[in-house]
Amino acid sequence: xxxxxxxxxxxxxxxxxxxxxxxxxxxxxxxxxxxxxxxxxxxxxxxxxxxxxxxxxxxxxxxxxxxxxxxxxxxxxxxxxxxxxxxxxxxxxxxxxxxxxxxxxxxxxxxxxxxxxxxx
Numbered sequence: 001x002x003x004x005x006x007x008x009x010x011x012x013x014x015x016x017x018x019x020x021x022x023x024x025x026x027x028x029x030x031x032x033x034x035x036x037x038x039x040x041x042x043x044x045x046x047x048x049x050x051x052x053x054x055x056x057x058x059x060x061x062x063x064x065x066x067x068x069x070x071x072x073x074x075x076x077x078x079x080x081x082x083x084x085x086x087x088x089x090x091x092x093x094x095x096x097x098x099x100x101x102x103x104x105x106x107x108x109x110x111x112x113x114x115x116x117x118x119x120x
Contacts, residue, residue, distance in 0.1 A: 003054065003118040006085035007034055010078055011058075014071060029107075030062040030071055037113070041120070052120045055093070058112040061100070065108045072110040079114055088117040 004020045011018045017031035037057050042049035060075060062068040072095060079090045093113040100107040 001085045003086045003116060004034070004036075006082075006087050006118075007056065007079070007116070009085075010082050011075060013078070014075060029064075030060060030067055032061070032075070033059045048120075050120050051088070052118060054116045054118070056114050056116050058114065060110045060112070062108050063105065068108040068110050072112065076112055076114075079112075086118045086120075088119065090117075091115045 008018050008020060011032050011034075015030045015032060017023070017027040017029075018034075019032075020034050022033055022035075023031065035057050037055040039055075040053045042051050042053075058075065058079075060068055060072055062071065076092050076095070080092055082090060091114060093115055095113075096111045098109040098111060100109055
């Protein structure tokens, strides 16, 4: 399994609308998207090491402000507690609030940045 698949599998318990990248079609709320922001590959004298570190942004969307504020700490806790598959360790780096206005609707948003150490 890949790091992307592992992270999505952890988060699907919070909402079935979890995707790496972005949604192509309209989905219900709450929804969660993940995307890699940066990646660092380790090297040894013999070549590329099999351990990598990525910075991943997790966006949690909801129409209800209370729901997104309750969901964000649960998502963070589930990720930082998770060890398995290709994932060695996850550490939360930051959490930010935002809103997204689309078609007259105001969607609440929390953005979590995490550092993921995993086996490539």
